[in-house]
Amino acid sequence: DVKVTQSSRYLVKRTGEKVFLECVQDMDHENMFWYRQDPGLGLRLIYFSYDVKMKEKGDIPEGYSVSREKKERFSLILESASTNQTSMYLCASSRTSRNYGYTFGSGTRLTVV
Amino acid sequence: GQQVMQIPQYQHVQEGEDFTTYCNSSTTLSNIQWYKQRPGGHPVFLIQLVKSGEVKKQKRLTFQFGEAKKNSSLHITATQTTDVGTYFCAGQSSNTGKLIFGQGTTLQVKP
Numbered sequence: 001d002v003k004v005t006q007s008s009r010y011l012v013k014r015t016g017e018k019v020f021l022e023c024v025q026d027m028d029h030e031n032m033f034w035y036r037q038d039p040g041l042g043l044r045l046i047y048f049s050y051d052v053k054m055k056e057k058g059d060i061p062e063g064y065s066v067s068r069e070k071k072e073r074f075s076l077i078l079e080s081a082s083t084n085q086t087s088m089y090l091c092a093s094s095r096t097s098r099n100y101g102y103t104f105g106s107g108t109r110l111t112v113v
Numbered sequence: 114g115q116q117v118m119q120i121p122q123y124q125h126v127q128e129g130e131d132f133t134t135y136c137n138s139s140t141t142l143s144n145i146q147w148y149k150q151r152p153g154g155h156p157v158f159l160i161q162l163v164k165s166g167e168v169k170k171q172k173r174l175t176f177q178f179g180e181a182k183k184n185s186s187l188h189i190t191a192t193q194t195t196d197v198g199t200y201f202c203a204g205q206s207s208n209t210g211k212l213i214f215g216q217g218t219t220l221q222v223k224p
Binding site: 035040041042044045100101102103105107 | 119
């Protein structure tokens with residue numbers, strides 16, 4: 001069964017900490033995405049990548065950065081965590097062809113205290 | 114910027130009743146996708162519609178894409194408790210190729 005795996009299901013971090021969220025996919029997908037999901041706001045795109053070492057800002061990139069050194073791995077970095085970054089973070093991947101939907105990971109619920 | 118609006122935000126139905134959620138885009142879409150997220154779960158891809166006026170069915174679920182490719186709907190006939198969850202539409206922009214998610218409709222079904 002094809003998978004997108006996120007390293008942690010739950011995470012609690014302190015304000016100001018540097019936080020790494022890891023995502024790995026085993027489907028050889030070209031595209032990878034990071035979303036955050038908040039009640040009433042749906043899914044908002046933070047960053048995405050169409051290829052190794054390539055990254056593009058989504059709709060809400062402030063306070064985040066990403067890294068894609070290998071095709072299967074896409075990391076989200078919170079440079080200095082703040083309480084307003086408490087959220088559910090979802091990683092997704094897809095093929096370049098527009099005939100396929102996104103495959104999502106199980107999500108990481110991050111709490112910043 | 115481009116927006117995809119989805120209504121209603123919440124819907125409570127009695128088991129056996131029908132349910133419909135609607136999705137509207139401010140711009141023309143190249144395609145629209147639908148996802149289902151069970152409580153505590155993650156979004157799971159259901160279907161993609163590409164052609165103007167397209168209608169697709171999956172058992173009790175009927176998906177439609179508007180003639181102008183700016184709106185879509187998901188209709189569930191005779192809901193069951195297993196239909197509980199949040200249904201998201203996601204429109205792919207004709208210009209940018211980016212997928213924009215609606216806010217989702219959360220369906221609750223009373224047995």
